[in-house]
Amino acid sequence: xxxxSTVTVDDMVGLFQRILETDGVGxxxxxxxxxxxxxxxxxxxxxxxxxxxVELTFIQLIDAASPAALTKLIKNFPG
Amino acid sequence: xRIVVVGAGLAGLTAATDLAADGAEVxxxxxxxxxxxxxxxxEVAPGQWADGGAAYLGHRHTELGSLIRRLGLAxxxxxxxxxxxxxFGDGPQSTDGRFPPLNATALGDLFDRLYELxxxxxxxxxxxxxxxxxxxxxxxxxxxxxxxxxDDARRFFPLFLGEMMAADPADVSVLHMAFYLRSGGGIRxxxxxxxxxxxxxxxxxxHQLCDLLAAKLGDRVRLAExxxxxxxxxxxxxVRTDRAYHQADAVVVAVPPVLADAIxxxxxxxxxxxxxxxxxxxxxxxQLVYPAPLWRDHGLSGxxxxxxxxxxxTVDDSPPGGAGVLTGFVTGRQARTFARLDDKxxxxxxxxxxxxxxxxxxxxxxxxxxxxxxxxxxxxxxxxLFGPGDWLALGPRLTVPHGRVHWAGTxxxxxxxxxxxxxxxxxxxxxxxxxxx
Numbered sequence: 263x264x265x266x267s268t269v270t271v272d273d274m275v276g277l278f279q280r281i282l283e284t285d286g287v288g289x290x291x292x293x294x295x296x297x298x299x300x301x302x303x304x305x306x307x308x309x310x311x312x313x314x315x316v317e318l319t320f321i322q323l324i325d326a327a328s329p330a331a332l333t334k335l336i337k338n339f340p341g
Numbered sequence: 342x343r344i345v346v347v348g349a350g351l352a353g354l355t356a357a358t359d360l361a362a363d364g365a366e367v368x369x370x371x372x373x374x375x376x377x378x379x380x381x382x383x384e385v386a387p388g389q390w391a392d393g394g395a396a397y398l399g400h401r402h403t404e405l406g407s408l409i410r411r412l413g414l415a416x417x418x419x420x421x422x423x424x425x426x427x428x429f430g431d432g433p434q435s436t437d438g439r440f441p442p443l444n445a446t447a448l449g450d451l452f453d454r455l456y457e458l459x460x461x462x463x464x465x466x467x468x469x470x471x472x473x474x475x476x477x478x479x480x481x482x483x484x485x486x487x488x489x490x491x492d493d494a495r496r497f498f499p500l501f502l503g504e505m506m507a508a509d510p511a512d513v514s515v516l517h518m519a520f521y522l523r524s525g526g527g528i529r530x531x532x533x534x535x536x537x538x539x540x541x542x543x544x545x546x547x548h549q550l551c552d553l554l555a556a557k558l559g560d561r562v563r564l565a566e567x568x569x570x571x572x573x574x575x576x577x578x579x580v581r582t583d584r585a586y587h588q589a590d591a592v593v594v595a596v597p598p599v600l601a602d603a604i605x606x607x608x609x610x611x612x613x614x615x616x617x618x619x620x621x622x623x624x625x626x627x628q629l630v631y632p633a634p635l636w637r638d639h640g641l642s643g644x645x646x647x648x649x650x651x652x653x654x655t656v657d658d659s660p661p662g663g664a665g666v667l668t669g670f671v672t673g674r675q676a677r678t679f680a681r682l683d684d685k686x687x688x689x690x691x692x693x694x695x696x697x698x699x700x701x702x703x704x705x706x707x708x709x710x711x712x713x714x715x716x717x718x719x720x721x722x723x724x725x726l727f728g729p730g731d732w733l734a735l736g737p738r739l740t741v742p743h744g745r746v747h748w749a750g751t752x753x754x755x756x757x758x759x760x761x762x763x764x765x766x767x768x769x770x771x772x773x774x775x776x777x778x
Contacts, residue, residue: 300439301452301532308449320440 349380353595355768618728621721
């Protein structure tokens with residue numbers, strides 16, 4: 263399992279695109295503005311937990327809802 | 342050509358309308374003294390209606406959308422603004438949006454697995470799905486046990502399945518669950534309000550669809566005439582009701598599978614429409630009526646989810662600018678327990694729960710319960726639940742005519758199975774089959 267410190271913005275852009283089923287995600291795109299909802303949010307969080315062993319909550323994702331912000335959050339885990 | 346249509350729900354009336362437009366002489370036989378099938382209007386205030394049955398639609402429901410336009414009806418967007426209420430055993434609490442106070446990663450694990458299942462299913466012919474025999478044998482409850490997901494996901498799963506398909510996990514096969522979720526447009530579409538399958542309702546109530554279709558057919562629709570017997574030979578079909586024999590060249594049976602099996606056929610059919618494993622959709626709807634949508638003043642959306650019940654979820658179904666209506670759903674196992682209570686106990690249980698869940702609201706003025714489990718001419722709602730073995734046994738014959746008898750109803754549509762959209766599509770398909778026969 264890759265260490266949380268190795269996560270990149272591109273990884274998170276890729277993850278958002280896979281879950282949202284769209285190509286239109288940039289580093290600063292807001293997950294919820296791009297069609298993300300509570301159900302899809304759980305899938306982002308389970309993927310992050312699986313890949314980096316980092317368990318985040320809904321509220322943390324709402325506060326860090328772009329690939330760039332989420333990358334920073336994971337890198338600095340547990341913060 | 343003379344056609345008898347059995348059942349004046351959306352499927353039957355759609356088929357009858359198509360066939361009448363083609364010049365057929367159509368008779369629609371309906372067992373109840375009303376049309377509408379699993380749609381039903383509830384008048385919450387003078388001239389203001391809510392849906393006691395099927396209610397919601399989304400942009401992918403293209404046949405329903407075109408019917409709404411053709412009938413001159415309008416839609417109203419569902420609203421989901423504000424905080425939600427959740428009760429998972431530690432007392433009710435509010436959260437932003439629809440985020441339940443559960444372990445999000447655990448829920449994600451569950452949804453990841455459900456996505457895998459729905460992606461693998463063959464939506465047009467679920468019985469041909471890879472590994473169909475195994476998926477058809479296992480119940481959704483058994484599948485969940487095998488996943489080893491976190492307790493929070495296990496608590497959430499029956500609520501999710503209850504909401505999506507009015508099923509207890511023990512009642513449906515994994516194949517049926519995966520098919521149902523896929524057929525309805527996928528997990529996310531089926532679950533979503535804005536942009537999803539619950540984006541809108543019919544303004545004034547979905548029951549108007551059948552009322553208006555039936556009005557155009559006029560006295561060709563005969564109420565309170567349950568069909569008992571369908572005989573056929575090389576020359577035609579004879580349909581016997583409690584009141585009369587109706588002669589026809591072909592018949593469209595547009596009732597749920599269990600009710601189709603209650604009709605006697607001569608000659609007998611090579612296969613039945615349901616098995617001992619086929620369950621009834623377990624949904625009871627409760628409308629709580631307030632002078633106005635008062636929860637909005639408290640920053641609440643009206644959306645709630647409760648593990649304790651009897652209402653597993655509530656949603657704001659208020660008619661625009663009118664009364665406040667919270668619609669509560671009792672589904673799955675809760676519905677079976679609730680259906681056994683007498684009316685007084687049901688009301689007391691709902692009122693007590695609503696007081697716990699929404700302590701800031703006054704008691705609702707009216708409370709209207711629509712119990713689909715106890716409806717003899719629906720036998721459940723949203724739709725029949727295909728249990729273990731059902732898809733392999735019943736699937737290949739869903740739309741195969743029995744001589745001059747054709748089949749319609751939402752359970753015969755692999756597209757939007759269980760929804761109004763599926764019913765309408767099945768009606769069009771059956772009419773085409775009859776015309777081509």
